Amino acid sequence: MASQLHTDLQVLTSEAHAGRKAGASEGPNVSAQYIYDRFEKLGYQPKYQPFEFKTGFFSTATGHNVIAKLPCSSTQCDFNIVVTAHYDHLGGQGTSFYAGANDNASGTSTLLFLAKSLQKVKRRHSVTFVATDAEEKGLYGAKHYVSKLGVNTPATLNINLDMLAPNKRNRLYVLHSKKTELAVEVLKKQPSEPLRVKIVNSRYKMQRLMDNPRIDWHKASDHYAFAKENIPYLYFGIGEDKNHHTKRDTLESLDFSRFQLVVKFINNFMVELLNVPLEATN
C-alpha cells in the first residue's frame, strides 16, 4: 500500500508538476496526464473532460477533469457513486511553487488508491472516479461534471476527498448532506482507532467543532457542486490545516503514517458501501 501511495504524493508535489495550477497549459497539464496514465495502467479507459473557466473579467482558460469508470459487478447497478478529488492547486514560479501536499495531492492519491483496490471487490454500485481541475478557482471542474450528468443519470452519491492528512489531533471530519442515512450507517460501523472520526450532519456543527468558525464547509470544496443539484454527498477532510495555501504544505510536513490510517479507513468504508443496497432516495 505504502509505496504507490507515496509515489503518487511525491510525483504530484514535485517541481515537475509546479503546483498543479489549473489552466496553465493548452492541453491537459502534466498532472492530468499523470492521473490519466495511472488509470490506464490499472486497466481503465480514462477520459479527459475539458471545460472553460473564468480567470478574470474577460479571460478564460481550459481545465481538464480526468474520469474513469468502474462498472458494478452485479447485473443491475443500484447507484452510481462518484468519488471526487481535486488535483489542481495554486501553481507557483520556477522552484518556488505551492506543492499542495495535503491540498489535495492527498485526496488525489487516495482516489487512485481506491481505483485499484475497488476493482477487486463485489460491487452493487458503479463507481466513477473524477479527478477534478480548477477547484481552487471556484469548483469549476466539479460544476462542469455535474452540469453534464443529464436527466437519465442513475441515482448518484458523491464522495468528496479534500485534504486527508491529519495533524497531531488525528481528526478526520465527515460532513454529510441529507439523504445519506444508509451510507452514514455504514460509516459509523467502521473501526477508526486511533483516528478520531467526527461525523457531522450540518455546516453549523462543523463550524462549532473547528478552530475557525468562519469557513462554510458545505461550500468549501467540490461536494457543493453536487449539493446544489440535490445530489447527496459525504465529504472527507481533516478540517483546518495551518499550512493551508502556504508554501509549507509540502510532502515533508505531511505525516504519512497518519495519512495511511485515513486511506485505510476510507477504503474499508468504500468496500462496505459497495456491498450494501442503497435505496434510491434522490
Ligand SMILES: [Zn+2]
Ligand atoms: Zn482543496
